[in-house]
Amino acid sequence: MISRPERVKVIDLPSAFVRTTVEREGEPGAAWLAELPGIVDELLTRWGCVPDGAVLHGGVGVIVPVRRPADGEAAVLKVSFPHPGNVHEPDAFAVWGGRGAVLLHQRGDDRFAMLLERAGTSTLEQLADGDELAAVAGRINRRLAVPAPPGLPRLREQADAWEERLRVDAEELSHALPPHVVGEALATVRELARAQPDTLVHGDLHARNILRARREPWLAVDPKGYAGDPAYDGGTLLKAHAVTLVEADDLPKAVQRALDVFAESAELDRERVRRWAQLHVVRAAFRGRRHGFRRARRGPQLDRILEFADFLAELLTRPPAGA
The missing domain is CATH 3.90.1200.10 (Aminoglycoside phosphotransferase (APH), C-terminal lobe)
Structure with a gap:
């Protein structure tokens, strides 16, 4: 049975992601970054997951590899910077239902977050x-x-x-x-x-x-x-x-x-x-x-x-x- 410590900092943000987010978003980006470790911890608790690897990132969000202790399934937690361009990503995944795209397991629109099927890192x-x-x-x-x-x-x-x-x-x-x-x-x-x-x-x-x-x-x-x-x-x-x-x-x-x-x-x-x-x-x-x-x-x-x-x-x- 996998367990995790309560209410501790569970991720370290990649320095490149921090730098580019602040350069692009300014003060709002810096404020969001300060909250991001707590947001991730909240979502891990909400969806019953534990971290399972190094934090990755794209242009506007972090990708946290996780496992769900209830079934051992590998997934990823994606949290994006709140922006209108990120609103409809979960809608698309929901329609596709895994057809040609990763599966959407959970969505947290209040946090611009999703729990997704884990694919590889090779493109x-x-x-x-x-x-x-x-x-x-x-x-x-x-x-x-x-x-x-x-x-x-x-x-x-x-x-x-x-x-x-x-x-x-x-x-x-x-x-x-x-x-x-x-x-x-x-x-x-x-x-x-x-x-x-x-x-x-x-x-x-x-x-x-x-x-x-x-x-x-x-x-x-x-x-x-x-x-x-x-x-x-x-x-x-x-x-x-x-x-x-x-x-x-x-x-x-x-x-x-x-x-x-x-x-x-x-x-x-x-x-x-x-x-x-x-x-x-x-x-x-x-x-x-x-x-x-x-x-x-x-x-x-x-x-x-x-x-x-x-x-x-x-x-x-x-x-x-x-x-």
């Missing part, structure tokens, strides 16, 4: 490349594409803001994106983004959010929980995956191959996936100029990433008429 990005990565992600995308329940944010409701942001960025920022590249991104917003189906989509499906698991070979984690076009997630995947292809002998061929394999595996229209990917990359190129990227906020490394983003945006854009 699709680490364990696969080329066709396998695109094919696995496509199969996961297809399995997650189920009818969305009421109450989830609809991606189509963001279309006006996307269009306005693209127009402002194109006018205000110094950039190398040709007019026809920005024009195609705007056309995608008008033609695809405003009329999307009520299908549940992950919202941040990339290879680092697909983990090796035991119940199924691969399971998705960290969904945003949107209703929209499944091809939107194809764009998210390909935007992130392209960074890993930068050393390819023939980058254009490698990107087109990834598009082909993903679209076939996901059973999606390839052209639709390409257009969403192009929009994602154009928006990322502009956003990076304003805010930097997680990999680099400033300096020569940021310049190199922006140069690659611009190249990728052009690569994913149809040639202008007459070219």
Whole structure:
């Protein structure tokens, strides 16, 4: 029988997580971090769990490996910083019920917390490349594409803001994106983004959010929980995956191959996936100029990433008429 001491500090917060949370959230982040060990202890008591390994973290939350003494089952306790973008993650898991994603055992919306099935720590990005990565992600995308329940944010409701942001960025920022590249991104917003189906989509499906698991070979984690076009997630995947292809002998061929394999595996229209990917990359190129990227906020490394983003945006854009 496993037991744990009463009311003691049960976790040490990773220093990198503490630093990035304070940098991103300021005083509210620091206040939440001060409360976080007590929140974890409260949730362990609520759900009858004990810690079972080192604390991990993502961008906005900690992951505490745990076991439930009642049945010995391995799980993880996830606690996220309270933010509107984290609200619908448990809703998505509840709808999927373990179909292509980790199982939701318990939810504590008051604490932005969940008790989840424990998957591995190895990601699709680490364990696969080329066709396998695109094919696995496509199969996961297809399995997650189920009818969305009421109450989830609809991606189509963001279309006006996307269009306005693209127009402002194109006018205000110094950039190398040709007019026809920005024009195609705007056309995608008008033609695809405003009329999307009520299908549940992950919202941040990339290879680092697909983990090796035991119940199924691969399971998705960290969904945003949107209703929209499944091809939107194809764009998210390909935007992130392209960074890993930068050393390819023939980058254009490698990107087109990834598009082909993903679209076939996901059973999606390839052209639709390409257009969403192009929009994602154009928006990322502009956003990076304003805010930097997680990999680099400033300096020569940021310049190199922006140069690659611009190249990728052009690569994913149809040639202008007459070219």
